[in-house]
Amino acid sequence: MSPKVSETYKEEKRAAILTGALHCFVEKGFQATTVEDIVRRLGISKGALYGYFASKEEMYIQMANARMDDMVASLSTQFKGLPGAADKIRYLFDRFRKQSLLELRKWVTFHLDFMIYASRNPDLIESHDRYMDKALHVIQDIMEEGRRTGEFRSDLDASSAAYLFWSVRDGLALHFLLGGDEKNYRKILDDMEKMVLRFLASAPV
Amino acid sequence: MSPKVSETYKEEKRAAILTGALHCFVEKGFQATTVEDIVRRLGISKGALYGYFASKEEMYIQMANARMDDMVASLSTQFKGLPGAADKIRYLFDRFRKQSLLELRKWVTFHLDFMIYASRNPDLIESHDRYMDKALHVIQDIMEEGRRTGEFRSDLDASSAAYLFWSVRDGLALHFLLGGDEKNYRKILDDMEKMVLRFLASAPV
Amino acid sequence: MSPKVSETYKEEKRAAILTGALHCFVEKGFQATTVEDIVRRLGISKGALYGYFASKEEMYIQMANARMDDMVASLSTQFKGLPGAADKIRYLFDRFRKQSLLELRKWVTFHLDFMIYASRNPDLIESHDRYMDKALHVIQDIMEEGRRTGEFRSDLDASSAAYLFWSVRDGLALHFLLGGDEKNYRKILDDMEKMVLRFLASAPV
């Protein structure tokens, strides 16, 4: 009933570990980050780390979920102040634009690296799916809202549109992973925004 | 198996090695494929392999380039029979649609895995850039053609549009890397096609 | 065998590894000694070894430095009881004479092998230079002392003389690396001693 240390302590430690690990994964990618990197940054022992997480994988999954939940929560808050569906989409593109290419690259590495890893380990796919679903739902809700309010076309498939939205954005990130300059990146982001909004808004074919 | 062989022999062996390695890379990804995997599959010795390629990296690069060149050549041929720029874009989406999700996943793994690896090895970035440039140029040419013929908007930035095209497509592939069903995939591909064509064709803003 | 051990434990283990490696290097030379040889001899794993030393090279360098420091310290102590510079030189030749040819050969192998290796790896040259400097300085000090006290000629270049001293000695070791009998070796050592002392003592030309 009463563990040696309080649950709160454990929870905080968990979070602290996740934060430290996040920095490492973001800096070097999942595969290239060693457990040694993580514990060195945190100033804890490997044993301690393995007391909280069963494996490097598990750390990644929990961390990704936490991040995703944060992002979803943050977006929900922001969205409250935005009247329309199109505004929300624009807001998202603004966010993308604000992120530097360097930042973007780090996140892309962080995610892609694990996706590749997961794609060869069936156990991880489900975890990752749940993770991605959250991102999809945020967008899907916007799409449905837009269709309801008439901002977006009436024949819009909200789910497909959500996929499409992220594909567009992640594909761009992907193409700028290894090179490309900031200016070019933002130009395409502008084009993408126009393209997406036009597609969403356009009258049914 | 023997020396002073014809150039043909060597070329064929090279190709055979590349084919074998391709299977491995596609199956397990670049990082997870070991040289041992490749030589076991081919039934040759490691020394033999290193007689043809200086490193695992070089095998990947040459293989990717060969594949890219083939694709570019094949597209060029196909494009000869297609009158307009929009037709060419449509043809490309048709090709994407014909590819099974399984196939797609293999290729995504093949590419992404190496990109992640390359992103941490500056020497490789240049190689990869050259590789990607080929794909970009194929599309850029179409964009320029479309603008010239008036099929596409007059203010179209061919280079950005090429980036955008591939981003859209690769982003989709990315999102279906770990899951998703064939039907959904094709539905989104249809939407994408519409979205892209509408964007390209629309009058200047 | 276990963690959070005392610094003493680690220091002892370090020393133990160095001792084991020393045996191997002395027995087979630097290049021919494999990491496998060392860990087998010590009964530890490769990982354990690499926890203490970053590379085979580093093991060698630290080992050589430790040995050199010991030798310098031992000589310093001995020299305290010796009144003159010539006495110190004589003492050194005595030490050389006491060393068996077998011993000598091992040490020559130990050093030469690494020198050859280092001569092709610029990074290592500096390390090795520092190492040799220590030996040179010990002798240089004697030369300066002798010049000051008038035991040695007044125009003696202490630095050159130090080089000369070691060259003479190491050259001899070199020539007995592959063959030669103990008696002959000692006879030449006697001659060398006379030759060197006469050179040092002789009046300016």
Added chain:
Amino acid sequence: MSPKVSETYKEEKRAAILTGALHCFVEKGFQATTVEDIVRRLGISKGALYGYFASKEEMYIQMANARMDDMVASLSTQFKGLPGAADKIRYLFDRFRKQSLLELRKWVTFHLDFMIYASRNPDLIESHDRYMDKALHVIQDIMEEGRRTGEFRSDLDASSAAYLFWSVRDGLALHFLLGGDEKNYRKILDDMEKMVLRFLASAPV
């Protein structure tokens, strides 16, 4: 009775291979030179090379012997014109002085590298001994001549003195293998010459 190709041809080819291999060994040392290096330089095949020499070792031994014979022959010729034993020693030191440090280093690497290698392979020791004996005899003859003519002390042990001569010289080379500047090298060479001549010439103790 009559081989396919003339003995002359074979002999010339042997010599050509040896010359090419010499360049390689001198440039990179024995261990670091690969058979591939040698055949590439010569423009012949490995099979051809192995038709003339059973191993890399054998090439080295024969090459070293040839070089030594050349050197001995060259010295013999030079010595004809030199009236005294001391002159001959002085001539040798002149030769040493004429050699650049770069040249010297190459030769030292060439020899040392193989000595280390040989010291672990008993079969090779004998070969190497014979090789060194030639060098020793050249000097021994001078020593004996000097003693006979009264130029050198009457109690001189010609064999020991020969050892001593080479030790002095090779030891110096050794110390300049990894570093040191030309000027310093020559200064010590001068000192050595004085030291050696004084030792040889001095009256019995």
Added chain:
DNA sequence: CATGAATGAGGCTTCATTCAT
């Protein structure tokens, strides 16, 4: 609970030598 030394399989690459052509 925390510690961190130890494990050890496994990764990539090299190269003297052989032998089918």
Added chain:
DNA sequence: TATGAATGAAGCCTCATTCAT
């Protein structure tokens, strides 16, 4: 004879995970 592709045993080093303290 000449050729050079092929061999394959080593070599050095990494790192997720465990477990005695």
